[in-house]
Amino acid sequence: MERNRPPQRKAVLLDRDGVLVEDTGYITSEDALRLLPGVPAALAALRDAGFLLVVVSNQSAVARGMISLERLFEIQAALDRLLARRGAALDAAYFCPHHPSEGDPPFRRDCPCRKPRPGLIERAAREWSLDRAACFLVGDSERDFAAAAAAGVRALSVGAAVPGVPRFDGLPAAAEHILASSKGTSA
Ligand SMILES: [Mg+2]
């Protein structure tokens, strides 16, 4: 039943470092998580408007042997708790733990999920039945935007200035733009 329905959910795909939390280099402990200004309220507003909120993040710290996959998920759980205390919640988080040349197998791998490749977004789109034309990706690096373009999702920047990608001063401003440009579309 559900399976035969066309994809129709909309989502905001979010890079983690530099979008939700300060990009302090490789985050190897929850103590290094610093929410960027206005992030919980912006997430809550997007969710109220019917957007799923899905993190898509390269975390080659795993391939580099700096953290285990388990630690990566513990850090995500800590981020979820930080957000929950401020009235916000994410729906899912997808990570690429790989790197094509650093570390050892199985994480040293030329994978399809490391941005700029679209694998993480493709997986999210599949698992959440997303209507890509109704989705946005908010990122801060050229890799994020390339992945979005390859997956057919509109990209917004809160970091790098890249031709063709609208740039905003932080997630709250990007969220306002998303909310304004998706008015009238159904959840
Ligand atoms: Mg980033």
Ligand SMILES: [Zn+2]
């Ligand atoms: Zn990967």
